[in-house]
Amino acid sequence: MMLAMHPIISTLGPELLLIAGASFMLLAGLSGSGRANRALPAFAFIVVLAALGTAYMGREGPSQAPSSLIVDSLSWYVRLITLTIGLAILLVNFHVPAEKERGEFLALLLFSLAGVLMVGVADDLILLFLALELVSIPTYILIAMSRTDVKAQESSVKYFFLGSFAAALMLYGFSFLYGTGGTTTMFGSSGVASLASHLAANPAAVTEPLTMIGLLLVFAGLAFKMTAVPFHFYAADVYQGAASPVSGMLGFVPKFAGLVALIRLMSMFGWSLPASAFWMLWGVALTSMTVGNLLGLMQHNAKRMLAYSGIAHTGYMLVAVLAGPGLAGETGPTRNGVSAALFYIAVYGLMNVGAFAALGSMRRADSDDSIEEVDDLSGAAATYPGACLALAICVLSLMGFPPTAGFLGKFYVFSSAFASAGASSHGKAMVWLAILGFVNAAIAAGYYLRLIATCYLRPATTELRSAGHRSLRIGVAVCALAMLVLFALPALVTSESEPAGQVARSATIDRAGTTEAAAAGRVSLTADAGR
């Protein structure tokens, strides 16, 4: 009984619930009984809801979290958003697996969600690596299971090999970080040797070659998870190969895990990077936006188009991450880049899942796969007004058009970039990044509008039939509705993302000032460093 009260169990409640539920489904799905199989989607839904409830009850966290775990408002935010969007992902994925593979498919989905939750609570490099792999490994299998097509096999294998390669790079980077600090603890409690305290105590250590190599390799691994340029090559092929609802999940789950890990890593470095690392991230953000949008313009396959749009969105999020957590008192997403990035990914997750799932709800009459070519959507609005309206709302949101939450996401990202320009030592660079971001948003409108125009303005050429389960349509409607609701009531998310962004900052309070940072050749991303 003492064990039930153990701090590790009470701290990791939602994660343990998800994993126990997933393990149960893995075995229950093999029983072969049709009744059990039909009950599985509802069971998965209840498990995620229960995990959300457990997370809500434990959001304050224990007075002292067990070591190598970190429970703060960022980890609560990760749990909240992952599980909420996880519900939407479950809704749109119920019909994807074959009847007898349902247990395995849903179990893998829950394992992947549990991985994202673990990324939020990991306070140890090894735990962080395991959590990131728990996110990725199930997705390799999900892709292969989602379709019987040879393309799905190809994309699964491609994703697996490239993903393993990126994971190896990241792990190698972690080994360098361990080598510099002599510990794998990232933050730890006060008085415990940790990488954060090591880097804070030795400003020179940040620019050491060993740290730089580690940082570079870890960025490479995380850039792969986030599909940032130059590790974006796989995205279009993989998203195209997977069934549409699974592609929607792929666009959000690994990306969110990568973003959270990046935020943790940046706060470990006290948001003050070596100048070369700042410029590297700056370049990655800019090229991700530009390459994603330019290649998106050239696509005539809707899934590839959305994949390239995902690369561009990663670029926008990186702009916000570079804007940094802002001044001490300023928590709002217009001033705090971390809050803005966290808001952005939540909105992006919903609109991405919604757009892919809306595509998945329509099929060519002569095919068993959801529509892929943009031309197949010609005039679809006449026959499928609901799906096309939802698709249009989600795509407008991806574009950042006003009555949708996507607009607020972009607004927060760019205003936080401008806000950071006033105080950061690389202000001009941030202003240029924001301006180039605007240009990119305009370029992106070209292909987003083409998608909508094809649905509404072109005469129907292809005969379509509807596909999927009723839950798919509910999920699509929920995602589209959420875009409108979050535009009216952004506080639903920002009230949680603000403290989360603030936490990322708190590690920096006792950091060295600008003068010292400049002397050590570093770029400080926290605005208060100047005072």
Place this chain on the structure above:
Amino acid sequence: MTSLAQSAGSLSPGFGPILFLLIVALGLAAAIMLISHIPFKLRRTGRVKETTYESGMPPIGDARRRFNVRFYLVAMLFLLFDVELVFMYPWAVVFFRTAKTGASTDWAIPFIGNAGLTGFLFAEMAVFFAILLIGYVYAWRKGVFRWE
């Protein structure tokens, strides 16, 4: 070798053994490659010598033929239990040391505190075992062990 490891240890404390291991690993790999390329008098060539090594069996057919995927599944399952047992050795050592002295190694204290150490260590292994058991039952029900 020792002096080299020591001098490396003075550079960055604690990494001497790792450098030593690195040198041994690289040296061994280089030595093996070199030895196999030195032309000994004994070196014989011939049809049998040049055939593909197939665990002592006479090789049959093309390497690109289809083979039963079960070999690979069984190898994975073997790995599962192999790794499980490897983990159990250090666990057993720590467990019995804890049971005897009441305190485990000092690294464990910050993780779990001082109370209920043995219970925690036991539960930890039980959880690990349960997870592997789920994998085993899954593989079993999937019919990995059926050889028809």
